[in-house]
Amino acid sequence: MIYANLKLYKFTESRNNNFSIPEKIDDFEVCLQTLSFYDVLSEKDNRIQNLFLTIFSRCPFFILKFFKNSSLAHYSYISYKSFRFPFMETEDIMIGPCFTFDNFRRQGLYFEALRLIMKLYSKNQIWIFAHESNLPSLKVIEKAGFTFVSDVKLNRITKCLTLK
Secondary structure, three states, X not given: OOEEEEEEEEEOOOOOOOOOOOOEEOOEEEEEEEEOHHHHHHOOOOHHHHHHXXXXXXXXXXXXXXXXXXXXXXXXXXXXXXXXXXXXXXXXEEEEXXXXXXXXXXXXXXXXXXXXXXXXXXXXXEEEEEEOOOHHHHHHHHHOOOEEEEEEEEEOOOOOEEEO
């Protein structure tokens, strides 16, 4: 099947503009990494996915990462408008994909990541998507204050989102 069914949400509340990423949250180290085309060529984790996203979005993107004892616990991709998200405005950002590794689940990392991103990008309209069957993610997205916008289709080849 070429398409996956997703749920699309956005966050519109006004937020405080004075914020920077903390170095630690509880026992987790926090890192915001900027990736450009040249960074992707040397990135070992998710090299093909990163290269695809960078080439086709034509702009750098960011990865918010949580580590515990040097082990990657969670990551959330952050990108600006590209051909993949035709419904977005120029300054909007998209969160996703996001992933928490099994042994770090149920510790609130996904919620903390969303909270940090919302504070860091307080001047931007923020969008996020999750697979329609991923009920834990959908619950966290709604708990963080995002509002459901539409069902969308994700083309598994081009990674473009299309409103249904």
